[in-house]
Amino acid sequence: MTADQATKIASITIHEPVIHKTPGGIHPPDNKQQSLQRGLGIAPLPEKLVLPLNQHSGAPATPIVAVGDTVLKGQKIAEPSGSVSAAVHAPTSGTVTAIGLHPVAHPSGMNAPCITIESDGKEQWCQRNPVSNFTSQSPQTLLASIRDAGIAGLGGAGFPSHIKLSAADNGQAIDTLIINATECEPYITADDQLMRSYPQQVVTGIQILAHILGQPQRILIGIEDNKPQACDALQPHLQSTGIQLAKFPTKYPSGGEKQLIQILTGKELPNGRLPADMGIVCQNIGTVHAIYRAIVEGTPLISRITTITGDACAEPQNLETLIGTPMRHLLEHCGYQAQAGQPVVMGGPMMGFALTDLDAPAIKTTNCLLAPSTAEMPPQPPAQPCIRCGLCAEACPANLLPQQLLWHAQARNHQRLQSHNLFDCIECGACAYVCPSHIPLVQHYRAAKAELRQAARERIKSDRARERFEYNKQRKQQAEAEKAAKREARRIAAEQAKATLAKTHAQQEQTPTEQASDVVQAALQQVAAKQASPEQQRAKLERSVNSAESRLQRLEKKLAEGQAESSDAPLSEEQVSGYQAQIESARLKLTETQQKLKEFNNGQQTNLEDKVTAKVLASPKQTADKKVASLQKRLTGIEEKLAACDDDDLRQALENSASKFRSKLQDAQQEASALAANSGNDKPVTDPATVAATQQALAANKQKAPLTPQQQVERLQQRMQKAEERLATLSDPVQIDALQTSLANLQQKLADAQRALENP
Amino acid sequence: MMHASQQPGSSPHTHTGRSTARVMQLVLLATLPGIAALVFYFGWGVLINLLLASLTAIVAEAAILKLRQKPVGFYLKDYSALVTAVLLAVALPPLAPWWLVVTGTLFAIVIAKHLYGGLGYNPFNPAMVGYVVLLISFPVEMTRWLTPATILDSGANLPGLSQSLALVFTSSPALDGLWDGISGATPLDLFKHNSGQLVEQFYQGEVLFSEGRWAGVGWEWVNLGFLAGGIFLLWQRIFTWHAPVAMLAMLLLLALIFHDGGSSHSLGSPALHLLSGATMLGAFFIVTDPVTSATSNFGRLIYGALIGLLVYIIRAWGSYPDAVAFAVLLANFAAPFVDYYTLPRSYGHERRRRATEQQE
Numbered sequence A: 001m002t003a004d005q006a007t008k009i010a011s012i013t014i015h016e017p018v019i020h021k022t023p024g025g026i027h028p029p030d031n032k033q034q035s036l037q038r039g040l041g042i043a044p045l046p047e048k049l050v051l052p053l054n055q056h057s058g059a060p061a062t063p064i065v066a067v068g069d070t071v072l073k074g075q076k077i078a079e080p081s082g083s084v085s086a087a088v089h090a091p092t093s094g095t096v097t098a099i100g101l102h103p104v105a106h107p108s109g110m111n112a113p114c115i116t117i118e119s120d121g122k123e124q125w126c127q128r129n130p131v132s133n134f135t136s137q138s139p140q141t142l143l144a145s146i147r148d149a150g151i152a153g154l155g156g157a158g159f160p161s162h163i164k165l166s167a168a169d170n171g172q173a174i175d176t177l178i179i180n181a182t183e184c185e186p187y188i189t190a191d192d193q194l195m196r197s198y199p200q201q202v203v204t205g206i207q208i209l210a211h212i213l214g215q216p217q218r219i220l221i222g223i224e225d226n227k228p229q230a231c232d233a234l235q236p237h238l239q240s241t242g243i244q245l246a247k248f249p250t251k252y253p254s255g256g257e258k259q260l261i262q263i264l265t266g267k268e269l270p271n272g273r274l275p276a277d278m279g280i281v282c283q284n285i286g287t288v289h290a291i292y293r294a295i296v297e298g299t300p301l302i303s304r305i306t307t308i309t310g311d312a313c314a315e316p317q318n319l320e321t322l323i324g325t326p327m328r329h330l331l332e333h334c335g336y337q338a339q340a341g342q343p344v345v346m347g348g349p350m351m352g353f354a355l356t357d358l359d360a361p362a363i364k365t366t367n368c369l370l371a372p373s374t375a376e377m378p379p380q381p382p383a384q385p386c387i388r389c390g391l392c393a394e395a396c397p398a399n400l401l402p403q404q405l406l407w408h409a410q411a412r413n414h415q416r417l418q419s420h421n422l423f424d425c426i427e428c429g430a431c432a433y434v435c436p437s438h439i440p441l442v443q444h445y446r447a448a449k450a451e452l453r454q455a456a457r458e459r460i461k462s463d464r465a466r467e468r469f470e471y472n473k474q475r476k477q478q479a480e481a482e483k484a485a486k487r488e489a490r491r492i493a494a495e496q497a498k499a500t501l502a503k504t505h506a507q508q509e510q511t512p513t514e515q516a517s518d519v520v521q522a523a524l525q526q527v528a529a530k531q532a533s534p535e536q537q538r539a540k541l542e543r544s545v546n547s548a549e550s551r552l553q554r555l556e557k558k559l560a561e562g563q564a565e566s567s568d569a570p571l572s573e574e575q576v577s578g579y580q581a582q583i584e585s586a587r588l589k590l591t592e593t594q595q596k597l598k599e600f601n602n603g604q605q606t607n608l609e610d611k612v613t614a615k616v617l618a619s620p621k622q623t624a625d626k627k628v629a630s631l632q633k634r635l636t637g638i639e640e641k642l643a644a645c646d647d648d649d650l651r652q653a654l655e656n657s658a659s660k661f662r663s664k665l666q667d668a669q670q671e672a673s674a675l676a677a678n679s680g681n682d683k684p685v686t687d688p689a690t691v692a693a694t695q696q697a698l699a700a701n702k703q704k705a706p707l708t709p710q711q712q713v714e715r716l717q718q719r720m721q722k723a724e725e726r727l728a729t730l731s732d733p734v735q736i737d738a739l740q741t742s743l744a745n746l747q748q749k750l751a752d753a754q755r756a757l758e759n760p
Numbered sequence B: 001m002m003h004a005s006q007q008p009g010s011s012p013h014t015h016t017g018r019s020t021a022r023v024m025q026l027v028l029l030a031t032l033p034g035i036a037a038l039v040f041y042f043g044w045g046v047l048i049n050l051l052l053a054s055l056t057a058i059v060a061e062a063a064i065l066k067l068r069q070k071p072v073g074f075y076l077k078d079y080s081a082l083v084t085a086v087l088l089a090v091a092l093p094p095l096a097p098w099w100l101v102v103t104g105t106l107f108a109i110v111i112a113k114h115l116y117g118g119l120g121y122n123p124f125n126p127a128m129v130g131y132v133v134l135l136i137s138f139p140v141e142m143t144r145w146l147t148p149a150t151i152l153d154s155g156a157n158l159p160g161l162s163q164s165l166a167l168v169f170t171s172s173p174a175l176d177g178l179w180d181g182i183s184g185a186t187p188l189d190l191f192k193h194n195s196g197q198l199v200e201q202f203y204q205g206e207v208l209f210s211e212g213r214w215a216g217v218g219w220e221w222v223n224l225g226f227l228a229g230g231i232f233l234l235w236q237r238i239f240t241w242h243a244p245v246a247m248l249a250m251l252l253l254l255a256l257i258f259h260d261g262g263s264s265h266s267l268g269s270p271a272l273h274l275l276s277g278a279t280m281l282g283a284f285f286i287v288t289d290p291v292t293s294a295t296s297n298f299g300r301l302i303y304g305a306l307i308g309l310l311v312y313i314i315r316a317w318g319s320y321p322d323a324v325a326f327a328v329l330l331a332n333f334a335a336p337f338v339d340y341y342t343l344p345r346s347y348g349h350e351r352r353r354r355a356t357e358q359q360e
């Protein structure tokens, strides 16, 4: 091609977006007219709204309201936890009546944590902060608002939107913004209706995105040619915006992100990459509208347009639906008559799933409720053998060989499944749609994928076990040698200890009253020294809780990003299971540290005194025996943990402490047996003077214990300074994170202490 | 029409409504033009073959399904046994003895199909297995074709229904005389016996060719009939064009090369190769048998071309006049191998993989 031609073509693309051909695809009857007859309606306010904490891909949100709280419309009721998460807001004003498990829309028909709000019918808004001129805002501010508004992809997967949109902010150059208005699934018209009803808002929303992404060169609205009215509605608002309408022939599944990119750019998203890697960001048109509302109206994502359709509904229609509205409520509003044995499908007929419970609420991704009559979707006949007709391969948009995948899935041939790219299957269902033998192909693929994932997890486990075994063997040999040397050293030490102990005891017997308070002091110091100061100890525990938490969050974020369907750079199986294993161990660590902290907080009060009293009042032999027993107990505890644990780092740490305990135990045992041999010493301290002295000393100690506010403030300030110094030296982001969290904690405490100082 | 999925919750919830049974029915329908031509030129024998083979196939299929403890009605309704029977029957010489048809059909259904696991699992095309077994075991009966009705010697006629039945079910010497009047070679068979004449000269001397337009009286129309059926199936998207077009293109190419301008060494004109024998039947009804062919489109191109090549080699230099059945069976052998190297390049991948390859 000459340069001339090239520029010619380039200049053409500016006016008329080039549409590229994609392989496969099918043309099912689109059945869209039914729900477009009545225009956009509004679902009446239900008495109760149920808001699942996890309506998006990623970590569930954390409730910030309690049962009995009154909430205002638009008020945030759950915070995102971690970065791949989305906030939840009250769709109307009312009272929180429950926080707990409730049926949700999920293929498995499970129950999940939800916040239930009983509406008071007043629809009283909370304070909103509309932005009149978004161009005056920095992308970061806008991204924060989007995140705050709880916006997660309205198109299907529900991936938190601010993450995709931070691409430019993260330094990736974005030259193409694609707005997905394809809506290729039959029956669904929510986006079509949206464009017809709010064209100006949608266009402004796109401009907000463009602003956030640093004004990409090309902004395309990808739309199928079966929505002429929506195109007509948009067209006048696109004048001199630089936004182009890219119309292409209707074909399922053109709306898949990968397919849409191929249609509009002619390029395939390379395996394992994200669109942002190609300089592309894709957003669903519904999401764009939600972003418009969040920025320009200051309204969080509390409602969306949902298509209620199917012949079992007398009045199919698109409804402006509050998130959290029970599906039954929506269906009944559209004249739904249940038909025996007929499912209600959430989503479209190709990729949606049958609801098991109509009490499940509509969520951010509920674009359609399809209630087909029996005539519309009669039960599918039983599957016949595959005749390898190849119709499925013709239909596959990902260029796979569905019949071979089926064959290998049935044979559980994992190797072949992978070489036939099972994981590139987007589960669009085109193959099953055309299969003359009525084979539920997608179901087979889902099962096979799950099986492969499981196998990968197990492989990692067994690899680890092998490594561990080899490591252990090597370590044991080393330890043997070291032990022999240590044993010798310990024998000598024990002999010395025996001599000293005998001497001390002799002294004790002579002058018990004088000695007692000294003994108590010494013992107190000893215990205190061993425990470090309780505060230090707590601080240490808190630090480890924080670091465990942030590690967990980091991992979950990575996994969620990689797994999100919309991310389109799915992690490889190994990666996923690797992450999952890491997450599991991080979680384990977190609970462990949390448990420790809790125990510490509970036990701290009583521990010290009891320990001291018991220690002083016990005979040396009793003390030694107790020590052996306690060491043994702790050692068994560690060994149990060791057996249960499969994280390498954790194991190593555990093993280290186990061996420490083992040698301590040995020492203690030797001590005890030395004392037993010297049986004269084995006499509990019963002397009343000693007891009294002990108690006195304890009381004094108790008085000393609480610090004055002044001291607390000082101490906290010291600690903060130290922490800050340390922070300056750190480079590991995990540690920095953890330290920053604990710094924040310290700051909080300091503020508290200062307040206490001011108003005693 | 749409169908809800069998298991609620599993997408997709709709279906084209085209079933395997419907596919098979369309295939049966598409054989009609070819069959009509056969009946026109070769009479009742063709229909008797069809009937015998169909009955045998259905009975055998039902019996073996019962033995295999499968739901008989459910599987019979897929029509696949009937398709096998029809494809075998149209390949057999009309008025062949009844046991020939029955044996071939039994072999196709019982051995070639069900012993390998039934529909979808058989590596070899059952009809072609039946045909080849018969050809090897009963060469005389298998090569006794009839002279097309339009060029029978004056006074001779194709036998009527009762005479045909008698020829099929009895072998009394009294009927031998009848045979003499009607039997005749096929164009490919005839052409094989051309020794040293220019093609044009040879054609002049043989009524079968001199009365025909392109490739022998009757046979050209039979082939065109099957071609029409094939085009209908293509239009119905029952199969893709890849395998048949590759086969015909390869055959055409080789015929063009070795036709040698009609010299005395000619191995046959392109028209002869494309429009006689079982070429079109093979290309559109046998080569397209999805079960036994290669899987991907690219694989099917190779598979089809391979069959075209083998057909030509055996026809030109082998000892059998026609070769579709042998060629198809040999290519069936090769199909898994072809599959191995022809996985399509999936979306987002840089190149196609080998079937056993793990990562790129």
Ligand code: SF4
Pocket: A385, A386, A387, A388, A389, A390, A391, A392, A393, A402, A403, A406, A431, A434, A435, A436, A437, A438, A439, A441
């Ligand atoms: S469409 Fe169905 S029968 Fe045909 S090859 Fe694919 S899986 Fe087999």
Ligand code: SF4
Pocket: A392, A395, A396, A397, A398, A399, A400, A402, A424, A425, A426, A427, A428, A429, A430, A431, A432, A441, A442
């Ligand atoms: S479900 Fe998977 S295999 Fe089937 S057509 Fe879609 S991408 Fe291809």
